[in-house]
Amino acid sequence: xxxxxxAPLTTARVTALAACHIASWREAYDTLVxxxxxxxxxxxxxxxxxxxxxAEGTHRIPTALAxxxxxxxxxxxxxxxxxxxxxxxxHGTGVxxxxxxxxxxxxxxxxxxxxxxxxAHGFYRRHGFADTGVHRxxxxxxLPEQLWRRAAR
Numbered sequence: 001x002x003x004x005x006x007a008p009l010t011t012a013r014v015t016a017l018a019a020c021h022i023a024s025w026r027e028a029y030d031t032l033v034x035x036x037x038x039x040x041x042x043x044x045x046x047x048x049x050x051x052x053x054x055a056e057g058t059h060r061i062p063t064a065l066a067x068x069x070x071x072x073x074x075x076x077x078x079x080x081x082x083x084x085x086x087x088x089x090x091h092g093t094g095v096x097x098x099x100x101x102x103x104x105x106x107x108x109x110x111x112x113x114x115x116x117x118x119x120a121h122g123f124y125r126r127h128g129f130a131d132t133g134v135h136r137x138x139x140x141x142x143l144p145e146q147l148w149r150r151a152a153r
Contacts, residue, residue, distance in 0.1 A: 002066045004095055006102055009054050009061040009073065016070040017063060018046035024072070024085035032114060033141045062102035064095045071095060074103035081111040100127055108152045112136075115144040124148055 009017060022041045029038070053059045053075065064072035064086065072086035072095045081104045086096045111129065113120050121131075127150065134147040 004064050004066045004071060004090070004093070006062050006098055007065055009050070009063050011051065011054070013063060013070055014051045014054065015043070015047045017050050017061075017073050018043055020070045020073060020087065021046060021050070021083070021085055024087055027088040028085070029114070029117075029141075032117065033143065037141050060103045062099055064090070064099055066090075072099055074099040076103040076109065078107070079109055081109050084111075096123065097127075104150075106152070108150055110147055110149045112138070112145045113148055114138070114141075115146050 007013075022038075022043065025041070026038045050061075054061055059075045059077055059082070061073060061075045063070050071090050073083065074081065074085075075083040081100065084096060084100055084103070086099070110132075111124065113124060115135065129148040129150045132147045132149050136145055136147070137143070138145045
């Protein structure tokens with residue numbers, strides 16, 4: 001497998017990040033969410049959202065690159081890990097570990113994770129997160145989610 005590296009999100013990579021987000025989402029949740037949910041994604045709208053977050057400077061958004069291909073990314077504020085996506089071909093390679101460490105470096109933070117997603121649960125447990133017992137229904141997918149928290153390391 002090609003070597004990869006981390007790099008900050010730049011304006012030039014925003015559309016690639018949006019495309020990676022959509023593709024990773026479909027790969028990760030294809031059996032979890034109803035078919036009509038992923039069809040609602042819009043590349044341009046997603047790119048606009050990610051560019052706004054990048055420009056505002058309120059999120060740490062490291063990206064993972066294999067050559068010039070954007071293969072994963074994370075997004076975190078000081079309090080919440082809001083996104084962590086890696087293309088399926090790169091699962092198990094350490095890309096996600098590096099991204100979470102870059103986006104939320106040892107900080108106490110929270111994240112929302114689908115209740116019925118054991119693969120993610122195992123990953124987040126390895127990174128010090130635990131289910132808080134707080135649950136909600138995700139408004140986009142209508143699936144149950146759990147709030148997980150990591151204490152300071």
